Amino acid sequence: MLGERLILARKKAGHSLRSLSDAIDSRVSAQAIGKYERNEMAPSSDILSLLAKELDVSMSFLFSSQVEELLDVDFRKKSTTSTQERAQVEALVIEHLERYLEIEDILQLNSSEWVIPFSKPYFLKTEADAEAMAIEVRSVWKLGEDPIPDMTELLEEQGIKVLILDLPDDFSGLTSIVRRGNGKPEVPVIVISQNVTLERRRFTLAHELAHRLIDEASPCNHEKASDMFAGAFLMAASHVRTLIGEFRKSISYAEILDIKRMYRVSAAAVLVRLKQLGILSATAVNYAFRTFAKSWRFEEPDPLEAKLGSQEKAKRFERICLRALSERYISLSKGVELLRVPLSELEEKLKGPVQA
Numbered sequence: 001m002l003g004e005r006l007i008l009a010r011k012k013a014g015h016s017l018r019s020l021s022d023a024i025d026s027r028v029s030a031q032a033i034g035k036y037e038r039n040e041m042a043p044s045s046d047i048l049s050l051l052a053k054e055l056d057v058s059m060s061f062l063f064s065s066q067v068e069e070l071l072d073v074d075f076r077k078k079s080t081t082s083t084q085e086r087a088q089v090e091a092l093v094i095e096h097l098e099r100y101l102e103i104e105d106i107l108q109l110n111s112s113e114w115v116i117p118f119s120k121p122y123f124l125k126t127e128a129d130a131e132a133m134a135i136e137v138r139s140v141w142k143l144g145e146d147p148i149p150d151m152t153e154l155l156e157e158q159g160i161k162v163l164i165l166d167l168p169d170d171f172s173g174l175t176s177i178v179r180r181g182n183g184k185p186e187v188p189v190i191v192i193s194q195n196v197t198l199e200r201r202r203f204t205l206a207h208e209l210a211h212r213l214i215d216e217a218s219p220c221n222h223e224k225a226s227d228m229f230a231g232a233f234l235m236a237a238s239h240v241r242t243l244i245g246e247f248r249k250s251i252s253y254a255e256i257l258d259i260k261r262m263y264r265v266s267a268a269a270v271l272v273r274l275k276q277l278g279i280l281s282a283t284a285v286n287y288a289f290r291t292f293a294k295s296w297r298f299e300e301p302d303p304l305e306a307k308l309g310s311q312e313k314a315k316r317f318e319r320i321c322l323r324a325l326s327e328r329y330i331s332l333s334k335g336v337e338l339l340r341v342p343l344s345e346l347e348e349k350l351k352g353p354v355q356a
Contacts, residue, residue, distance in 0.1 A: 003039040004069075005062045008094070009055040010037075011087035024050045057091065060337075066101040067094050069179045071186070074211075076172040076204070089171055093191050096163050097178060099338045100317050101187070106329050107320060114159030114188050114212075117141060121215035127225040131276075133213060134232035145236040147263045151205045156316040160188045160212070162205065164314050167193040172200075175208045188212055194309030197300050199266035201312065206230035231273045235263045240277060248279055253292055257302050264304060268296040325350060 010020055010033075017030035017037075028047055035041040036051075043051065052059055070090060075081070117140040122133045138144070141158070148154060152162050167173070171193060178187040190208045192201050210226035210233075218225070243259070244251070251274065260267045271288055274280040289296070305311050321338050324330045325346075330338070335346050348354070 001065055001068070002042075002062055003037045005057075006033070006037045006051065006055075008087055008091050009052075009057045009061070011084060012057075012091040013055045014084045015055070020051070020054065023054050057095070061091070061095050061098065064098045064102070065181055066098045066105070067178055068181050070094065070189075071177040071179050073174060073176045075174045077170055077174075081168075081170045085168055085170060089167060089174065089191075092165060092167075093163060093174065093176070093189070096165065097161065097187075097189065100161060100163075101178075101180070103317070103321050103324055103330075103338055107324055109320065113185055116213065117158075118213070122213050122218075123215040124218040124220045124225050127220045127228050129220070130210065130214075130225045130229035131232045131237065133210070134229050135236075137209075137213070137233065138236065145239040147239075148202075148234060149264075150312050151202045151234075152312045152314050153316070155190065155205055155209065156314065160190060160209070162314045163189065163191045164194045164201070164309060165191060166195065167191070169195070172196055173204060173208075175211065197266070197308065198264065198304045198311050199260070199269070199300055202234065202264055203230050203266065203269055206233045209233070228276070231265075231269060231276060234265050235270075235273045237277055240273065241279065244274070244279055246279065248274075248284075249281075250284055251280060251288075256293075260302070261304070266296070267293065267301050271296075322349060 010017075013020075015023065017033050020033055021028060021030040024047075027050060028043070032041065032043075033051075036043050048059070048062070052062060070093065073090065075086060075089070077086075117137050122136075124130060124133065141154075143154075152164065155162050161178070173190065173192040175188070175190050178189055180186065190205060192204055196204075207226045207230040210229035211222065213229075214222055214225060243262075244255075256267050256270050259270050263270070265273075268289075271280070271285050271293060275282055275285040318339060321330075321335055325332065325335045332343065332346065336343055339346060341349075
């Protein structure tokens with residue numbers, strides 16, 4: 001495990017074996033570092049401390065075994081991203097997951113293990129079948145037809161780890177399966193950049209949920225099916241028709257903004273959904289995208305968040321850390337280490353603001 005973590009940390013930092021040796025004043029040779037990475041030789045504690053400092057990672061990152069490997073990593077990124085940037089994101093994700101899974105183990109929590117809502121992955125003959133899949137998921141999870149108030153909380157309740165992180169500009173997120181040791185169940189994780197709009201984050205979470213549900217043998221286009229599912233899951237067909245009507249020749253700008261606020265989706269997603277349901281014709285929707293909605297695919301009108309990342313945060317990790325602190329399963333210093341916040345901030349979360 002140490003060797004694999006050293007490789008990842010070195011790539012994250014952009015070092016070759018030689019440059020890493022040079023950066024620590026040749027205290028050990030490039031050949032020795034290579035042996036550490038192949039687990040052929042163990043570094044002394046002094047050398048390991050030097051390496052961790054230069055690579056800007058914690059000792060717990062190098063030694064913890066909560067995460068054995070990230071499987072099936074699927075980055076949402078620009079095509080120009082470098083190996084170093086991908087390693088940087090992967091290391092960031094592993095570091096957060098290590099802390100998340102550690103506190104779950106301390107509290108012996110297993111109530112949020114991921115269980116697919118069907119007896120087996122959902123087979124889709126066509127992209128349009130994703131509509132029925134969305135209806136069934138809502139039914140199994142007892143969501144009714146109302147708008148979903150918090151996609152992040154919903155997925156966390158169902159056992160999918162959601163991390164909303166400050167990712168590099170070229171990345172909007174990633175999905176993966178976390179392989180754990182000691183026979184522990186694998187954990188799905190969805191990572192979203194906090195630097196994209198709430199509307200996009202919610203749609204992406206629903207889209208990635210679809211990828212977890214669709215049978216890999218389905219002959220349809222999985223990306224298009226996942227987009228179809230996301231729209232259907234966030235905007236239940238019967239609820240939309242009751243709200244707007246079965247058929248409309250046109251729709252006003254103000255109505256679209258009201259609808260987007262209700263379902264907490266993008267204005268463009270509203271138009272696409274109305275076309276999918278046959279409420280608006282393809283001609284009417286195409287006209288909207290050529291005129292008043294021309295910029296909506298690139299710039300969100302009347303965004304839900306004044307500040308990116310301020311709503312629908314991933315709260316479960318902090319909540320269980322505070323539970324562990326309140327019940328004295330962990331110390332304040334351990335809480336600071338897990339939550340990465342100053343002691344004064346943590347004490348305020350536990351006891352409330354200091355009275356003047």
